[in-house]
Amino acid sequence: MINIAIDGPAGAGKSTVAKAVAKQMGLTYLDTGAMYRATAYTALQAGIDVSDAEKVEPMLADMKMDIVFEQGAQQIYVNGVNTTPYLREHYMSKAASDISALPCVRYKMVDLQREFASSRDVVLDGRDIGTFVLPDANCKIFMTATAEERANRRYLELTEKGQSVDRDALLADIVKRDYNDSHREVAPLKQADDAILLDTTDMSIQEVVDKVISIVEDKLKEETPSSADSSQAEKKTQSESVEQVRPLTRKERKAEARVKKRYKLEQKFGFYRFLRVFLHPLQALLWPTKLIGLENAEAVAGRNAIFTCNHYSKVDTFLPCFAIFKREAHILAKAELFENAFGGWFLHKMGAIPVRRGQADIDSVKCVLKVLKDGGQLMIFPEGTRNKEGTQDMAEFKSGTARFAIKTKSPVVPMLYYAPPKLFKRNYLYIGKPFELDEFYGDRSHDAMERATDIVRQKMDEVRELVNAYVAQKNQKKRKGGEK
Ligand code: DC
Numbered sequence: 329m330i331n332i333a334i335d336g337p338a339g340a341g342k343s344t345v346a347k348a349v350a351k352q353m354g355l356t357y358l359d360t361g362a363m364y365r366a367t368a369y370t371a372l373q374a375g376i377d378v379s380d381a382e383k384v385e386p387m388l389a390d391m392k393m394d395i396v397f398e399q400g401a402q403q404i405y406v407n408g409v410n411t412t413p414y415l416r417e418h419y420m421s422k423a424a425s426d427i428s429a430l431p432c433v434r435y436k437m438v439d440l441q442r443e444f445a446s447s448r449d450v451v452l453d454g455r456d457i458g459t460f461v462l463p464d465a466n467c468k469i470f471m472t473a474t475a476e477e478r479a480n481r482r483y484l485e486l487t488e489k490g491q492s493v494d495r496d497a498l499l500a501d502i503v504k505r506d507y508n509d510s511h512r513e514v515a516p517l518k519q520a521d522d523a524i525l526l527d528t529t530d531m532s533i534q535e536v537v538d539k540v541i542s543i544v545e546d547k548l549k550e551e552t553p554s555s556a557d558s559s560q561a562e563k564k565t566q567s568e569s570v571e572q573v574r575p576l577t578r579k580e581r582k583a584e585a586r587v588k589k590r591y592k593l594e595q596k597f598g599f600y601r602f603l604r605v606f607l608h609p610l611q612a613l614l615w616p617t618k619l620i621g622l623e624n625a626e627a628v629a630g631r632n633a634i635f636t637c638n639h640y641s642k643v644d645t646f647l648p649c650f651a652i653f654k655r656e657a658h659i660l661a662k663a664e665l666f667e668n669a670f671g672g673w674f675l676h677k678m679g680a681i682p683v684r685r686g687q688a689d690i691d692s693v694k695c696v697l698k699v700l701k702d703g704g705q706l707m708i709f710p711e712g713t714r715n716k717e718g719t720q721d722m723a724e725f726k727s728g729t730a731r732f733a734i735k736t737k738s739p740v741v742p743m744l745y746y747a748p749p750k751l752f753k754r755n756y757l758y759i760g761k762p763f764e765l766d767e768f769y770g771d772r773s774h775d776a777m778e779r780a781t782d783i784v785r786q787k788m789d790e791v792r793e794l795v796n797a798y799v800a801q802k803n804q805k806k807r808k809g810g811e812k
Pocket of ligand 1: 360362457
């Protein structure tokens with residue numbers, strides 16, 4: 329499948345360009361903004377406040393959205409009614425921006441968008457396509473223009489239609505929408521690291537279209553020219569409708585289904601406890617570990633909590649679990665591990681949650697939130713990766729820990745291995761005091777997440793000092809004992 333992602337702020341010309349690019353390259357174009365607009369329209373029609381998640385969520389449960397193409401033009405039917413004629417009204421822009429900030433809305437739209445893109449060669453335009461919806465897109469473009477230029481374009485568009493509008497009000501509106509779209513909690517407007525930035529301020533539409541096509545073609549050429557997908561793309565004629573689907577192979581479907589199944593947590597942990605009886609003593613023998621501050625883990629027993637830990641090896645994923653948690657602590661494990669029938673089953677029984685790495689995995693996030701909201705415990709590696717160097721330095725922290733802790737009001741328990749766990753040697757694991765990020769509760773801003781992540785890091789650093797001091801003291805005692 330060919331997936332092209334075009335993101336950018338309101339009024340950068342994405343939809344005009346994406347439509348033209350899709351037409352010229354024989355791809356299907358999906359206007360994802362229209363989906364948010366259709367959702368907002370449906371809410372407004374039902375008299376629902378578009379910012380009220382509690383009212384919008386039940387509406388979504390009954391909302392059936394169908395995207396169809398009539399004479400090549402995208403139409404969005406909601407519960408059988410074509411909403412398309414109403415979506416471009418001026419007031420709909422603000423309503424769509426507001427409703428798009430609700431996580432429940434995003435999850436539903438993103439599922440639909442991924443499903444759409446999985447069976448066609450597509451160009452999607454939006455705010456979060458490259459960062460969130462299609463993180464593996466073949467080509468990502470981030471299109472911008474100055475706010476003044478975007479307001480100007482909108483002004484010309486509306487005045488050409490005979491509407492009288494105030495240019496300054498349009499500019500203020502665009503600036504406000506930019507702010508809303510880039511500061512929401514889930515999948516904010518942001519340039520993906522691997523997206524190509526295209527500033528269209530001084531470019532005509534045709535120039536932008538030509539530029540995007542040349543970028544896409546270069547990108548597709550960079551990929552294996554012999555791959556079935558690219559050769560199909562080359563064969564396509566401009567007018568050909570592209571409904572070709574590369575269905576997943578049976579094996580891929582099975583693997584995918586296995587992973588999917590594991591997002592449904594089974595919260596009966598008889599098996600975990602059963603295993604613990606055997607594996608804990610075995611581990612204690614193989615990797616004897618001195619647990620310092622176990623009372624800190626006990627202080628949060630029986631309630632939701634997030635344990636953060638540094639991560640050196642495959643061993644330390646389960647080692648602290650058996651040592652500390654009499655009941656399970658859920659850990660996150662890469663989704664590929666669940667593709668194997670036995671491995672997936674085993675991890676599942678241990679309470680592991682799959683996570684598709686390199687992308688924002690909504691299923692995984694939902695699963696973690698459910699665990700914590702239900703009073704469960706999670707062990708997480710805030711670095712998001714293994715420290716292969718084996719040094720005491722920790723990589724930059726991901727914001728996940730802070731997000732989960734704030735959203736579910738879970739205390740955080742910082743834990744730290746002194747060094748990579750070694751076979752038959754004494755290992756040290758320090759469990760620090762639980763702390764809460766309560767000063768940020770209710771604050772979903774990017775700034776709050778950054779500050780909260782800094783605090784998690786600081787607490788881990790403090791535990792580092794404690795464990796180093798502990799081990800230094802131990803060694804000193806040992807040396808003194810030796811001298812005697
Ligand atoms: O592109 P547009 O103006 O039609 O989008 C309407 C609103 O929908 C916009 O303010 C932000 C939101 N949106 C989004 O959050 N994610 C997308 N992929 C597309 C649009």
